[in-house]
Amino acid sequence: MSAAMRRLRPYRLIAGLAAMFGVLMFWPLVNGINPSAIDLYSLMQPPQGANWLGTDELGRDVLTRLGLGMRLSVFVGLAVVCVCATVGTAIGMVSGYMGGWVDNLLMRLTDVFLSFPGILMAIAFAALAGPGVGNVVLALCLMGWVGFARLARAQSLSLREADFVRAAELSGIGFWRILAVYILPNIAAPLIVECSFSMAGAMLAEAGLSFLGIGVQPPSPSLGAMLREGARYMLVAPHMVMAPGFALMGLVLMMNALGDKLRDRMDVRA
Numbered sequence: 111m112s113a114a115m116r117r118l119r120p121y122r123l124i125a126g127l128a129a130m131f132g133v134l135m136f137w138p139l140v141n142g143i144n145p146s147a148i149d150l151y152s153l154m155q156p157p158q159g160a161n162w163l164g165t166d167e168l169g170r171d172v173l174t175r176l177g178l179g180m181r182l183s184v185f186v187g188l189a190v191v192c193v194c195a196t197v198g199t200a201i202g203m204v205s206g207y208m209g210g211w212v213d214n215l216l217m218r219l220t221d222v223f224l225s226f227p228g229i230l231m232a233i234a235f236a237a238l239a240g241p242g243v244g245n246v247v248l249a250l251c252l253m254g255w256v257g258f259a260r261l262a263r264a265q266s267l268s269l270r271e272a273d274f275v276r277a278a279e280l281s282g283i284g285f286w287r288i289l290a291v292y293i294l295p296n297i298a299a300p301l302i303v304e305c306s307f308s309m310a311g312a313m314l315a316e317a318g319l320s321f322l323g324i325g326v327q328p329p330s331p332s333l334g335a336m337l338r339e340g341a342r343y344m345l346v347a348p349h350m351v352m353a354p355g356f357a358l359m360g361l362v363l364m365m366n367a368l369g370d371k372l373r374d375r376m377d378v379r380a
Contacts, residue, residue: 202262
């Protein structure tokens with residue numbers, strides 16, 4: 111196989127998965143089926159007719175709920191990544207560029223958060239704050255910013271002694287402008303790669319919280335909640351578990367493949 115074909119395959123995988131999931135996420139807008147409509151005459155029906163992926167224990171269309179659940183997972187992942195990347199990158203750049211006691215203070219704060227298992231802290235926060243999409247996002251952001259902070263600090267440490275940064279300081283350019291104009295663009299590549307992997311982790315964590323019953327609550331569909339509901343009927347209605355399980359696996363696979371490809375493309379050593 112040629113090198114060009116090997117380079118093309120990940121793009122085909124990512125494009126194919128993105129197209130498939132894009133259709134699934136917008137399917138509830140065009141099929142006209144109410145995802146919360148209960149049909150007691152169609153309980154746990156296998157895939158057939160108008161219900162391409164069957165129905166659940168209340169007779170609701172699995173495909174429609176799957177599209178809404180995937181949309182929710184993507185929304186939570188994007189929200190968590192945006193908040194964590196903004197907060198973590200700002201803390202990391204300030205810590206790495208300033209150094210001294212500021213660096214020690216911010217890194218000790220980061221170490222405190224790292225000393226707790228991330229998913230357990232998210233579970234504790236979600237249990238105290240209550241279920242809901244907003245609380246799930248806050249719970250995941252509580253630990254998600256740490257990775258961005260450490261990565262931004264490491265990259266900023268290697269840049270603060272660079273000639274172009276020193277020239278900017280001698281020119282009288284302000285502190286925040288140096289960070290925004292001279293530091294951030296030069297550390298953006300590894301941060302973008304981190305965003306793709308963090309989004310995959312956030313989607314998995316949201317599904318885990320919903321599976322435990324402390325995440326998104328009914329009637330809003332969530333992939334984790336669909337897995338929890340379907341696990342009770344796995345032997346008689348396996349499609350209730352297989353559909354959200356494969357959807358979640360595909361979403362995470364797509365984001366990890368995208369992260370691997372971005373890492374290869376943005377690697378300056380290549």
